[in-house]
Amino acid sequence: MARKLILDTDPGGDDIFSILWLLSFLKQNMVNLLAITTAAGNVQARNTFNSACQVLRLSDVDDIVVGRGMQLPEQLVADASHIHGSDGMGNLSQTLPPGRRRFADAPLSEKLLIDLLNRYPGEVTVVAIAPLTNLAIAENQCPGILKKAKEIVIMGGAFNTPGNITPMAEFNIAFNPKAARQVLISRDDHVILPLNVTRNLVFTPEMIQEVISPAPDSKLSQFMAMLAQFLTKTALEYRETRGQRGFLVHDAVAIAYLFYPELLTFRRAQVMVETQGKFTTGQTLIDHRHSIKLGFNAWVAVDIDAENFMACLIQDLQSFVARVNH
Numbered sequence: 538m539a540r541k542l543i544l545d546t547d548p549g550g551d552d553i554f555s556i557l558w559l560l561s562f563l564k565q566n567m568v569n570l571l572a573i574t575t576a577a578g579n580v581q582a583r584n585t586f587n588s589a590c591q592v593l594r595l596s597d598v599d600d601i602v603v604g605r606g607m608q609l610p611e612q613l614v615a616d617a618s619h620i621h622g623s624d625g626m627g628n629l630s631q632t633l634p635p636g637r638r639r640f641a642d643a644p645l646s647e648k649l650l651i652d653l654l655n656r657y658p659g660e661v662t663v664v665a666i667a668p669l670t671n672l673a674i675a676e677n678q679c680p681g682i683l684k685k686a687k688e689i690v691i692m693g694g695a696f697n698t699p700g701n702i703t704p705m706a707e708f709n710i711a712f713n714p715k716a717a718r719q720v721l722i723s724r725d726d727h728v729i730l731p732l733n734v735t736r737n738l739v740f741t742p743e744m745i746q747e748v749i750s751p752a753p754d755s756k757l758s759q760f761m762a763m764l765a766q767f768l769t770k771t772a773l774e775y776r777e778t779r780g781q782r783g784f785l786v787h788d789a790v791a792i793a794y795l796f797y798p799e800l801l802t803f804r805r806a807q808v809m810v811e812t813q814g815k816f817t818t819g820q821t822l823i824d825h826r827h828s829i830k831l832g833f834n835a836w837v838a839v840d841i842d843a844e845n846f847m848a849c850l851i852q853d854l855q856s857f858v859a860r861v862n863h
Contacts, residue, residue, distance in 0.1 A: 539569040540795070541660050541687075543653060545646070546788070547578030547606075547667035548588035550621045550768040554740070555666060555788040556589065557761070558850060560596050561857035562796060571653050574646035576606035576667040578712055579617040580625040583608075583640050585667075588625045590636020595757055597861055603638055604646030606671060613818055614702050614711050620771045627767030629760060647674040654685040661685075664795070665720075666692045666788035668709050673716035676723050683723040692791045693717065694731035694808065694821035696837065701777070703819060707732050710810060711819030718810040727835040729808060730790045731821070734801070737843040738790065741783035742769060744851050751859035758858055789850060790841065797849050802840040805833050 544559060546552045562568045573593075575585040586605045593601055622628040650671060654661055663686045665672060676683050683689060693709035700706040710717045721727060745765040749758035768784035777785055793800055807830060811820040823837065824830065 539567055540662060541569045541571055541657055543572050543574060543650060543661055543663045544570065545574045545576060545663060545665040545667050545671050546589065547576045547580070547585045548592065548625045549579035549585070549617070549788070550625070550627060550764055550784065551786045551788045552579065552666055553588065553592055553626065553764065554786055555792050556592050557596065557857060558789055558792045558853055560598055561853045563598065564857060564860050567796070570601055571661065572602040572604060572649045574604040574606070574649050574671050576646060576671050577608050577616070578668045578709065579621045580623065581608055581616065582606040584623075584625050586640050586643060587630065587636055590638045591626070591630060591633045594634055594636055595760060599637060602649065603643055604649040604671075605640050605643040606646045607674065609670065609713065612712055613714070614708070617708060620768070620775065622767060627764045629763055629767070633760060646671040647678060650675040651679045651682050654682050658685040659687055662688045662690065662795070664690045664791050666709070666791050668712035669693070669716040669720045670713045673713070673719045676719060683720065688726070688728065689720070689724065690728045690730070690791050690794055692730045692735070692788050694729055696731055696733055696821060696823055698733050698736070700819070701732060705817045706819030707821070710821055714810050714812045714819040718812055721808055721810060721834055725832070725834045727808070728794060729835045729837045730794060731838065732787070734838045734841040735785060735787040735790050737841060738786050738846060739778050739781050739783040740765065740786045740847070741781070742766070744783070744847065747851055748854040749858055751855060755858065755861065757861050786850070790838070790846070793846055793849065797846070800842045800846050800849070801838045803836040804839050806835055806837045807833050808835045808837065
């Protein structure tokens with residue numbers, strides 16, 4: 538039976554490749570994607586919603602409900618449009634057909650989360666590859682709702698490694714650290730996929746060419762190639778890949794966890810989020826001391842088989858490109 542999923546996302550270039558990877562499993566009837574809930578993060582809420590809708594249309598998948606996120610009145614860190622483009626799509630949105638959903642008419646993301654988790658208690662995996670705003674609002678409005686998820690998978694955090702938005706903090710956590718803290722105390726079995734593992738995942742130009750090889754002239758292939766080119770340029774400019782040509786597919790590790798869990802190694806931990814530090818707000822922490830621990834709230838990824846991760850990603854996206862005709 539196909540597993541039920543909600544994808545909480547803020548597209549974002551690496552989000553887009555993660556969505557496409559997930560859709561490759563949808564096309565094979567391996568997943569029941571109940572909804573995509575969008576959030577403000579990499580770019581503004583309206584743009585993340587529009588981006589998700591355009592990607593669905595480009596992929597010939599037009600029956601997925603898309604939720605709209607709330608634009609936060611203020612935030613501690615700026616968005617990541619300098620990495621992903623002002624539209625979150627490498628400034629390519631105008632080259633694509635518009636999505637078939639309107640932001641003003643879309644259901645609120647937190648309402649979708651509440652409704653679907655109540656409808657399918659214990660059956661739905663929530664995959665959060667965005668700031669955790671939507672999940673926190675859902676928990677505020679309906680206390681205990683996140684415990685009704687089968688599992689919550691979070692791409693976020695940085696442990697014993699520099700942050701990517703501040704010296705100490707990873708973007709998804711730092712964008713709304715209070716939301717992250719609230720989500721983390723909601724249950725004791727989150728799956729957390731931090732920068733420690735995602736920094737090993739460089740998607741190179743050669744890999745992209747291999748992905749689009751079945752239909753290099755299709756609209757989908759052309760979009761993927763141009764988006765990858767944009768992301769490679771900004772990744773090198775901001776020194777994200779240690780000088781290697783390519784870009785980091787942070788969020789795709791959440792899709793790998795769902796379908797290729799053997800690629801990851803985990804440890805049990807109590808993850809804490811700093812919400813009040815002058816220089817450390819958004820930092821995620823684990824107590825590494827060899828002292829008695831009285832509680833845990835997460836499984837944290839500590840290692841990944843990057844070579845086989847990339848092989849799986851390339852092969853699955855290549856098959857997806859072959860299936861989508863444009």
